Amino acid sequence: MENLRVLVVDDEEDFVETIVKRLKGRGLQAAGVTSGQDALDLLETRDFDVIVLDVKMPRMDGIQTLKEIKKRKPLTEVIMLTGHGSVDSGIKGLQLGAYNYIMKPVPLDELLKQVGQAYERKLIEEGRLGSTGTVSE
Numbered sequence: 609m610e611n612l613r614v615l616v617v618d619d620e621e622d623f624v625e626t627i628v629k630r631l632k633g634r635g636l637q638a639a640g641v642t643s644g645q646d647a648l649d650l651l652e653t654r655d656f657d658v659i660v661l662d663v664k665m666p667r668m669d670g671i672q673t674l675k676e677i678k679k680r681k682p683l684t685e686v687i688m689l690t691g692h693g694s695v696d697s698g699i700k701g702l703q704l705g706a707y708n709y710i711m712k713p714v715p716l717d718e719l720l721k722q723v724g725q726a727y728e729r730k731l732i733e734e735g736r737l738g739s740t741g742t743v744s745e
């Protein structure tokens with residue numbers, strides 16, 4: 609997982625800082641931004657394997673951001689972060705191609721597990737796993 613590149617997108621700056629620090633602590637390459645537009649701007653120059661995306665953000669919300677990410681980087685996996693009042697958006701996210709959604713507050717181990725699984729799906733979709741036995745067909 610040490611080459612796994614994760615982008616955290618959330619309008620709460622403290623949250624982004626904390627999660628990025630913890631992901632780095634677990635050996636992942638993590639970066640963070642605090643708006644959907646900043647995420648799209650960063651994707652112009654950097655690739656990420658998994659994007660952890662807050663649903664509730666001012667201006668461009670998580671759903672709008674997800675649509676734009678999937679247009680630009682269809683293979684990048686996205687995990688939506690929802691609150692109690694925004695589970696519907698998480699489900700909408702799944703319909704728009706998100707890997708999964710997680711309810712805040714996010715337990716780090718759960719987030720890491722989801723990020724790892726999303727990354728595996730990305731590898732499979734990129735056809736990189738080939739004969740490792742992970743793909744059954």
Ligand SMILES: [Mg+2]
Nearest residue numbers: 619662664665
């Ligand atoms: Mg938010």
